[in-house]
Amino acid sequence: MYRRPRRRRVLAALPALMVGALLSPAATASASPAAPVSPAGPAAPEPAARIDLVLDLSGSMNENDAGGQTRLAAAKQAVTRIIDTAPGQAPLGLRVYGATYPGQDKKRGCADTQQVLPVTPMDGAARADAKQRVAGFKAVGFTPIGVSLREAAKDLGTSGRRRIVLVSDGEDTCAPPPPCDVARELKAQGVDLAVDVVGFRTPSSARAQLKCIADVTDGSYADADDADSLTADLGTLFRKGWRTYRATGKPVEGSLNGCQDAPLVAPGQYLDKFTGGRNLYYKVKKRPDQRLQVSATAVAEEGYGRGAIITVAAGPAGDGEPRAWLREFDQSMGWANIITTGGRSRPGAGNESPAPDDTGCIMVENDITDSGDKPMPVELLVGIADKTTQAAGARTPAPRTGAEAEGGFSFNSATPIGPGTHRQSIAVGEAPFWRVEVKAGQKLTVKGGVDIPADFPNSVTTGWNVTVYNAMREETLCNEDNDVTELFAGRTGHIERVCGPWEITAPDDTKSPDSKGYDVPGTYYIQAQVAEPHDEAKGIVVPISLTVDISGAPRSGNGPVFFFGDDAAQGPAPSGATGNGAESGSAKQDGAGDTAGAAAKDDGSLVGGLALPVGIGAGVLLLGGITFYALRRRGTA
Incomplete structure (x- = not known):
């Protein structure tokens, strides 16, 4: 059984420390980097079972x-x-x-x-x-x-x-x-x-x-x-x-005993697992002029118990937990088989002290499983941004329409779509993914509709759920009412749920200080499902529609472009594939003296640096009609 957290956490503001370094292929002096990519998934999907x-x-x-x-x-x-x-x-x-x-x-x-x-x-x-x-x-x-x-x-x-x-x-x-x-x-x-x-x-x-x-x-x-x-x-x-989420990536075994004996990870996507209630640790390199993104997604065979928490943090590894570069967490809000979060470090101000050998530490905190639970897959996505990646620009797949726009079944296989209405049918119990590209200054509105038959068996908590995740794979707020699911309450026929409109901003944009997760331009992910269905409803096929509207002119200075590994893919599986992603992201490092491979050991020492206080917001999302809530911490370090 996946547990509720032992305690609710209301987190105070934490200091942010921009020190340390990560030597990416894009940062080496003599190498010509591959074009940065968005974390889209493999070009060649893993075949269906x-x-x-x-x-x-x-x-x-x-x-x-x-x-x-x-x-x-x-x-x-x-x-x-x-x-x-x-x-x-x-x-x-x-x-x-x-x-x-x-x-x-x-x-x-x-x-x-x-x-x-x-x-x-x-x-x-x-x-x-x-x-x-x-x-x-x-x-x-x-x-x-x-x-x-x-x-x-x-x-x-x-x-x-x-x-x-x-x-x-x-x-x-x-x-x-x-x-x-x-x-x-x-x-x-x-x-x-x-x-x-x-x-x-x-x-x-x-x-x-x-x-x-x-x-x-x-x-x-x-x-x-x-x-x-x-x-x-x-x-x-x-x-x-x-048609369930299949966790994928380059296999790696994070340390269960802190940063000292943790494997070194480069930009790419990795696959690890939670065992018991143990946290996972990885070494990472980041120069002060570079920005780091870390996203973690835990995948369960069945839905999570409400209240399960996953936290991702990174920073120089001193005496305490690494969290000076970034820290984000997400709390499970109901019937789903993933819980995911991610964060990005802020750019350096030019006066930081680097960690020895530019080495820091990533921690994925496990408040999901208990000792004795079945191991749970965890995807770890690591990216780097600097001037070199910014100049190269990002590669994004061409949007699909019609039958080609059938949703995939993971972040990696999310189907690229553009503005317009996309229709298909899904079986109750499925939760397909799509992806759209949005820039700072644009407004995003997502409307999902489902047609429920007259004899549909629903329970008091059954509803229609449309979830939007930002480019850090962190769940965003859908609407101002904080409703997580549009409850059926016995209704049949066409039922809609609207997320937005939300203006996409940059992290330091004072125009929208309460962006509810829409402060990261880039790839946004959309997931739709009939949430908490009655057992008798599972497998029933229902027609759905997904309408995406992107309005407004992009502003200049759209923020960092992240590199997620040489082998990161151009887009999801072709239409007709099952959407189960395969390995994503290489662990290649081109700098002299760097370790090639994703999980090489690095015995360099880790120390702390200078702290810069930065405020961190915490919010409570009230779930309309459902007696549970979620805490979301918006990391700014």
Whole structure:
């Protein structure tokens, strides 16, 4: 379980200290830098997980105890929903057992497993064929779970991310091989394969066996009692494989013991993990004339408990925590599978004392997980800005329209769009991302609409949520009312949520001292979702619209241009890909004497410097109609 913080933190103003140095490729005397990039994600996306659904069609599926219908009818309904909502390029296969032999010969009955649909992208033809086959299913035979798992692993091939989703209403009637032994056998092969299991009307005698299959393969287990719960459970499992946020980056292991033995990181994106309640530390280099951006995004398989906090800080590493260059935090505001924040250091005033060897420290503070919790992926984005990067300018991808503007599923794969209205459909439980480029002096307005059907099952906290993140991957305020979600309150039909208009300013712009996060020109991210849906609603497809308006003339002096690594991408995956990003950002350093690679050790000493007091604002966001709140600290160091 992801915890609430032990205490609420109302943070006072902190001193800002502009000392230390980070030697980026853009800063070396003899090197010609690559053009700076925005943190957009990889040009070549990681392929979607290949998923094989293994469905129990044994005779017990004819029992009429699944909410007024047979288990078989409920299973057909749930599987048809999965087929309907699968992304067009999502590889899906279907295997059944107990479907063809109704007799008593155990040898024949225990060999009764067939691949009904090969693992293939769900284009129009494959979708229609799959639904026709599901409609004709009959439940007649034995329950050869172990044999079917072995065959399903063969269906998926030997490369890439693979998942088996098993639906069963009872225990194996054909062992040997015992299903859990087969699961261990598959795991021992060392392949990237997990087995998720849904126990459908499963007796307690069989539940332990099914849970074992999931446990030994690092999969998930869920119980379902009727068609609605089976549909919700399957929808959750398939979204996890296809359309959830997939944390990506160059692997790195941050220190758990402070800055002294921390790895050195250069501009780029990295992938680490929170374990227990431990913080993560990294060394970083920054000259006094350079600016540093650090963003951290924690990703959970399920929604966070309200109140979880992530903090990112950086500065010279003295006796205390590093925070003199920047410090930002964000507190989870509800149903989401990410919590993210970021900050930028201020430019030097020219009289700072650099840290020894220009080395500082980044700390990502973990107030999300407790000891014993499952490790949680954390993306770390590091960027540098100076005169060289400013002169080179930033590369941004061309906006997309129409079918090409389908949202991606991470910051890295966010789809670039421009002003106008963009329409698509999403399944409830999905939270796609888009990105827009805005400059100081322009005003940004984002309007998201969703069409809710008349029979939509919602709870008192269900609503329509549109979230805007600034270029530091920090959540911004949506509107003056501080509403986080537009609650449905039983409403159906078209429901809209409007964020803005907000004027984009520069951090030191006195024209807008209360910018609510809109004080960073650059790439803004938009995320839309049906928040806190009832379980029965998960997987329902709803039409949405996203309207972006950018007005006003850009002002001169649009602020720093950040370099995020030589390999940072030009934009998200092409249309039709699942939006799961791959590695982003190199760790290359070109300066003489610098360490090539993202996580090289640097044993230089770390000391403090001169402190410059800077005020830091803290605010409380009241969440309309929902009994929780979020604290946001706007770092200015």
